[in-house]
Amino acid sequence: MNNSTGLTVNDLNRVNDEMAVILQPVIAIVCVYMIIGLLGNPLVIYYYGCSVKPSPSYYFIVAVAVFDLIICCICIPLEIIDMMFSYKFPSAIGCKMFRFVNYFSSMGTGFVLVVIAIDRYRKVCQPFKTQITMKKAKTIIFIGCFASACISWPIFVFYDIHAVSITSVPGLIGYDCTTVREKQYKLFILIFNGVCFLIFLVSIITLTVLYIFVGKKLCYLKRFRFSTTIEKPFKNIETRPTTSSGVQSHSGRFKHDISSSPKLIQLMKINKRTYTTKSSVYNPGKQNAKVSFPESTQNSNKKPPLLTEKTFSTLIRTYIKEENSLNNSGQTDSNVISDFADSDSDARNSKHDFRNVRQRRLIHTKKKVRDQYIHLKKYTLLMFSVSLAFIVSFLPYLALMTWRTVVPQHEGNLMTKDQLVAYNICIRSWIISSVVNPLIYGFFNADFSSFVFGRIKRCLFCGSKQKYETNSKQESSHTA
Known part of the structure; x- marks a missing residue:
């Protein structure tokens, strides 16, 4: 080297x-x-x-x-x-x-x-x-x-x-x-x-x-x-309104529960046959509430009024009480009332199932x-x-x-x-x-x-x- x-x-x-x-x-x-x-x-x-x-x-x-x-x-x-x-x-x-x-x-x-x-x-x-x-x-x-x-x-x-x-x-x-x-x-x-x-x-x-x-x-x-x-989303789960103002503000949200019920329309027709257009609803401890019904058959093409669950329950109880006192209702009317009571129970169950579905969906969304x-x-x-x-x-x-x-x-x-x-x-x-x-x-x-x-x-x-x-x-x- x-x-x-x-x-x-x-x-x-x-x-x-x-x-x-x-x-x-x-x-x-x-x-x-x-x-x-x-x-x-x-x-x-x-x-x-x-x-x-x-x-x-x-x-x-x-x-x-x-x-x-x-x-x-x-x-x-x-x-x-x-x-x-x-x-x-x-x-x-x-x-x-x-x-x-x-x-x-x-x-x-x-x-x-x-x-x-x-x-x-x-x-x-x-x-x-x-x-x-x-x-x-x-x-x-x-x-x-x-x-x-x-x-x-x-x-x-x-x-x-x-x-x-x-x-x-x-x-x-x-x-x-x-x-x-x-x-x-x-x-x-x-x-x-x-x-x-x-x-x-x-x-x-x-x-x-x-x-x-x-x-x-x-x-x-x-x-x-x-x-x-x-x-x-839990806040957005709808609850039915409990006041008359709430009915107006929630118009169109729960029509599938009440307004579209054929039993409801039949019930209103029965009530129309017996009472005046303005019927008083008995509510113990409070002033009687006024519930409006269709005034004539010529307005039948209009959508039925939207009512709350509380008002409807009161209406049904009052109707049964007045029908029993007058003894003018037939077997058909009683059957309609009974069927509508079952429909109201189904509506409550449907509401409960709806909430369960929403909760399960939200839980799935949370996990995702x-x-x-x-x-x-x-x-x-x-x-x-x-x-x-x-x-x-x-x-x-x-x-x-x-x-x-x-x-x-x-x-x-x-x-x-x-x-x-x-x-x-x-x-x-x-x-x-x-x-x-x-x-x-x-x-x-x-x-x-x-x-x-x-x-x-x-x-x-x-x-x-x-x-x-x-x-x-x-x-x-x-x-x-």
């Missing part, structure tokens, strides 16, 4: 292997990240993409899961290679592609999460405005991919195999996949990192503001929606509204948690990337072993958001958890069943 000082490739291999041993804890942690991501993200894609009814919100979840799966399939293995070959990264093209896919997937995820926050805000705070459709969701995802590619393309210029002086062995030169350290690129790299940090900051502010509005609206719905949905509110709240909390995990996971990475750009020396020459381990864990903190998202989905979505456990049980059961069938066949062949 550096023959002038007597150093060889073996020396470089030895130093590289020593660094790989130091970074073994980091490699183990990243391997765990990769396994969880490779198992969880395909399940998320399959569940939200194939097992549930399609919706724009689920399209966005699938898009985030696809970006996360790309990170787990491409970026994390290359991160492991980067740590195993800290001083002799094998390929410059691989280095550029590795960093580009890293930035592209991260930018795409952040863009989709901002769109999800906007979608949540519109559905919760502006439910009567135009919402994002499935076609618009696909278009937005495509635009996000294109924008991420446009922002990430400078990576092909700023990342390369860079020569690194190894201070532990004077004169030894290694090669690492990192940002170029030439002075002519330093300003452009600072501008690029500044733009990325500005995008990240704007995304944080947007997500925070939108979810604050959404949270306030959900609290308002929790406090008032149930009461206004349940109490007001509560379920919708719970679903809205859970989905909003789910996406807020995903966004929060994305923000928290990228903060250490962006801070250390800015520090690496400012400091010209390689981190391996500045830090102790423990500091190197902590540095490499923190600079790869952005991987965490791609790994924890399936866990967040499982925590907030019981259906997704049941789906995952069902698939696991099915795989285990199928494996056990096949093993049992194989053993049975072997035993039968031996006995044969």
Whole structure:
């Protein structure tokens, strides 16, 4: 490698292997990240993409899961290679592609999460405005991919195999996949990192503001929606008026109970035959009330008067009393009175059944509204948690990337072993958001958890069943 000082490739291999041993804890942690991501993200894609009814919100979840799966399939293995070959990264093209896919997937995820926050805000705070459709969701995802590619393309210029002086062995030169350290690129790299940090900051502010509005609206719905949905309909359950003024104000509301009764019309005709148009109704303890009847048969085409239950009951009792005192009513009239009394009882039962139906309907409405509110709240909390995990996971990475750009020396020459381990864990903190998202989905979505456990049980059961069938066949062949 550096023959002038007597150093060889073996020396470089030895130093590289020593660094790989130091970074073994980091490699183990990243391997765990990769396994969880490779198992969880395909399940998320399959569940939200194939097992549930399609919706724009689920399209966005699938898009985030696809970006996360790309990170787990491409970026994390290359991160492991980067740590195993800290001083002799094998390929410059691989280095550029590795960093580009890293930035592209991260930018795409952040863009989709901002769109999800906007979608949540519109559905919760502006439910009567135009919402994002499935076609618009696909278009937005495509635009996000294109924008991420446009922002990430400078990576092909700023990342390369860079020569690194190894201070532990004077004169030894290694090669690492990192940002170029030439002075002519330093300003452009600072501008690029500044733009990325500005995008990240704007995304944080947007997500925070939108979810604050959404949270306030959900609290308002929790406090008032149930009461206004349940109490007001009960107030709207009609009761028959008990005064003459109430009869006039409620005209037309209970005609099916009284006015349309043929027995009532027949009763009025009987009363018309015997008494005058104005009959006094006996009401003990109060002044006699006047009840109006049709004056002549020429007005029979008009609708009969609307009476209350209380007035009608008094009318019936008075009529029976007067008929008995005069002894002029025939058997037919008595039958009419009896039938009308039965009709009045049926009207009371009908009123009771009507109230029961309304109450059952309102209970069903309450349950439906509560379920919708719970679903809205859970989905909003789910996406807020995903966004929060994305923000928290990228903060250490962006801070250390800015520090690496400012400091010209390689981190391996500045830090102790423990500091190197902590540095490499923190600079790869952005991987965490791609790994924890399936866990967040499982925590907030019981259906997704049941789906995952069902698939696991099915795989285990199928494996056990096949093993049992194989053993049975072997035993039968031996006995044969």
